[in-house]
Amino acid sequence: MRQGKSIITSAASVAILLGSMSLAPIGSASAEEASVIEQGKQIAFDRKKGNCLACHQIEGGDLAGNIGPPLIAMKARFPDKSKLRAQIWDSTKMNPNSMMPPFGRHDILSEDEIDKVVEFIYTL
Amino acid sequence: MRKILAAVAAAGMVAMAPQPASATPQEDLKEFRAYFEKRFPDVPMNDYINGVYAIDEASREQWEAIEDFPPYEIDISAGKEMFNTPFKNGKTYASCFENDGKGIRQNYPYFDTKTGEVVTLESAINACRVKNGEEPLGWKKGKIAQISAYMAYTSRGNKIDIEIPDDERALEAYERGKAHFYAKRGQLNMACADCHVYNSGRNVRADLLSPALGHVTHFPVYRSKWGELGTLHRRYGGCNKQVRAKPFPAQSDEYKALEYFHTYMSNGLEINGPGARK
Numbered sequence: 001m002r003q004g005k006s007i008i009t010s011a012a013s014v015a016i017l018l019g020s021m022s023l024a025p026i027g028s029a030s031a032e033e034a035s036v037i038e039q040g041k042q043i044a045f046d047r048k049k050g051n052c053l054a055c056h057q058i059e060g061g062d063l064a065g066n067i068g069p070p071l072i073a074m075k076a077r078f079p080d081k082s083k084l085r086a087q088i089w090d091s092t093k094m095n096p097n098s099m100m101p102p103f104g105r106h107d108i109l110s111e112d113e114i115d116k117v118v119e120f121i122y123t124l
Numbered sequence: 125m126r127k128i129l130a131a132v133a134a135a136g137m138v139a140m141a142p143q144p145a146s147a148t149p150q151e152d153l154k155e156f157r158a159y160f161e162k163r164f165p166d167v168p169m170n171d172y173i174n175g176v177y178a179i180d181e182a183s184r185e186q187w188e189a190i191e192d193f194p195p196y197e198i199d200i201s202a203g204k205e206m207f208n209t210p211f212k213n214g215k216t217y218a219s220c221f222e223n224d225g226k227g228i229r230q231n232y233p234y235f236d237t238k239t240g241e242v243v244t245l246e247s248a249i250n251a252c253r254v255k256n257g258e259e260p261l262g263w264k265k266g267k268i269a270q271i272s273a274y275m276a277y278t279s280r281g282n283k284i285d286i287e288i289p290d291d292e293r294a295l296e297a298y299e300r301g302k303a304h305f306y307a308k309r310g311q312l313n314m315a316c317a318d319c320h321v322y323n324s325g326r327n328v329r330a331d332l333l334s335p336a337l338g339h340v341t342h343f344p345v346y347r348s349k350w351g352e353l354g355t356l357h358r359r360y361g362g363c364n365k366q367v368r369a370k371p372f373p374a375q376s377d378e379y380k381a382l383e384y385f386h387t388y389m390s391n392g393l394e395i396n397g398p399g400a401r402k
Contacts, residue, residue, distance in 0.1 A: 054329045065327040092313070099323060101312040108311055 033119065040120030043113050050109060050117055055100065059124060067099055074124045085118045142275045149288050149298055149388060156389050160337045164325065172338030173396045179325050180332050187400070196273060196346040196398045199353050203274030206267060211256040217271070220252035229279035229395045231382050234287065235294040242297050242380040245272055246355055263374035264361075269344040269353040276344070276397030284341065284389040284395065301385030304378060305336075310369030319363075342399025353398065356383060 044050040045061055052058060055067035078084040087094060089104030103109045109117065147155070160172070164179055171178040177187045201296050207217050209224065218224035222231075232245040243251075246268055250260040261268040305316045319328070320336035327333070343356040350358075358380045361371035372378040 051329075063330045065329050065331075067323050067326050067328060097316060097318075097322075099316070099318045106311050106313060 022061065036116055037120050037123055040116035040118070043109065044117050044120055052117075069124050070122060073101065074122050078122075081118065081122060085114065088114055088117060088121070104110065125347055149295075152302065153389060153391060156337065159321065160324075160335050161252055164335070169392075170394055172335060172390075173341040173393050175338060175342070175399070175401065176332050176334035178338070179335065183332075183402075187402075190400050194346070194398075195348075196353060199270045199273050199346070199398065200277050202267075202276075203270035203272070207268050209273050211253070211258050212257050218247070219251055220248065222253065223385055225275060226278045227282055229276045229397065230282040230284045231286075233380060233387060235289055235291065235297060237289055237291050237294070240291075240293045242384045244357075244378075244380055244383055245275060246357070246373065247375055247380070249275075256339050263355065264358040265350070265352055269355050270357065273344050273353060273398040274347070274394055276342075279395045280397070282395050283392050284387060284390050286384070286389065286391055297381045298382050298388065300378070301381035301383065304382045305385055310364065310367035312367040314367045316363065336386065336389065338393050340383070340390050341393050341395055342397040344398050346398060346400045348400075348402045 038094045041060070042049075044052045044058065047054075052071070053061040055065045057070035057072075058065070059072070072102040074084065078087075087100075090102040091098040091100035092102055092105075101108055103117075104111065104114055157169075160167075161169075167178050172186075174184075177184040185193040210216050222228055229245060232248070233242050235241075236243050246263060249268055249271055250263075253260055261271075288298050308315045308318070316336065319333050320339070324333050324335040340356060343359070344353045344355050345359070355374065357374035360379050360382060361374065
């Protein structure tokens with residue numbers, strides 16, 4: 001829980017940063033985005049939804065697999081957020097042999113769920 | 125363990141090399157072996173018959189303790205009893221098999237050039253029953269698994285010896301099985317090879333993935349998760365379901381072909397069935 005809290009805090013500060021870049025009103029947007037991030041985390045960790053922990057280490061998650069790379073420094077690795085979304089939507093575009101499920105192309109997650117997961121992953 | 129993981133990481137880069145489409149079975153086998161030898165340089169070839177325990181020292185001891193008092197022992201006895209009990213017509217299973225059915229597990233599945241079909245041990249057991257006026261048994265567990273377990277037990281130590289006879293249909297069956305093994309399927313879009321070749325030795329969540337080499341040697345298997353014996357095709361169905369693919373029926377042409385390819389890849393390894401797994 002402690003860890004979760006610190007993630008939320010840092011997520012909120014990220015949201016503020018992003019918010020200011022997109023010229024959105026700062027205060028109110030950050031609380032809303034923090035809840036989107038929290039929902040994204042739940043979807044990512046849920047075994048019946050994203051189950052990203054099956055293959056990736058993610059801060060705050062237990063018993064992670066090691067099929068894919070640890071999900072860290074996402075902003076540095078994906079300066080373009082839409083590329084991150086594309087990786088999650090259909091990993092086989094980048095690597096036809098990817099073992100990562102094509103979450104969007106195969107309707108494993110809805111578009112809205114993918115958006116939320118992207119917001120969460122982008123805080124890592 | 126540490127060494128193994130390092131080796132896995134090193135092999136990671138070549139791991140995604142796709143299988144060439146037009147190789148002969150002999151070439152496939154050579155490449156399949158070479159791949160695992162490179163991936164797990166410390167694992168002796170015949171140790172692959174121990175599945176995930178060949179590459180996981182941590183759980184191996186626990187498993188060896190289980191094999192000291194095997195949970196499938198009563199199944200072997202039950203299988204032996206059924207095997208030796210005459211059918212209503214007075215004949216026994218022994219009459220249907222070479223060498224009275226003893227020590228022959230390593231020759232299954234084989235391609236029958238008369239019927240043009242892959243014959244698995246379980247299909248031969250049921251064919252024997254039907255030929256002798258008995259009802260066939262269910263395919264995935266229970267009696268058929270017990271009889272199959274007994275027949276595997278009498279074959280322990282014999283080396284798998286699968287042939288692809290010079291018959292177009294045999295090669296076709298082999299290729300169909302190979303295609304199943306390498307094809308991505310299900311909503312999660314994963315191939316057998318994704319888990320049991322390219323990522324063998326890695327973890328999906330807490331599960332360490334076993335190498336496909338040696339998979340078939342110890343079937344039928346007593347799984348703690350099942351709390352009973354199950355056949356190879358029961359396992360195939362489970363692994364298909366894991367990726368949210370519709371499983372094929374046990375003993376369907378599809379799984380028979382898969383077993384033909386899968387077993388051919390383990391040629392030369394020793395039968396050690398039945399086995400115990402978690």
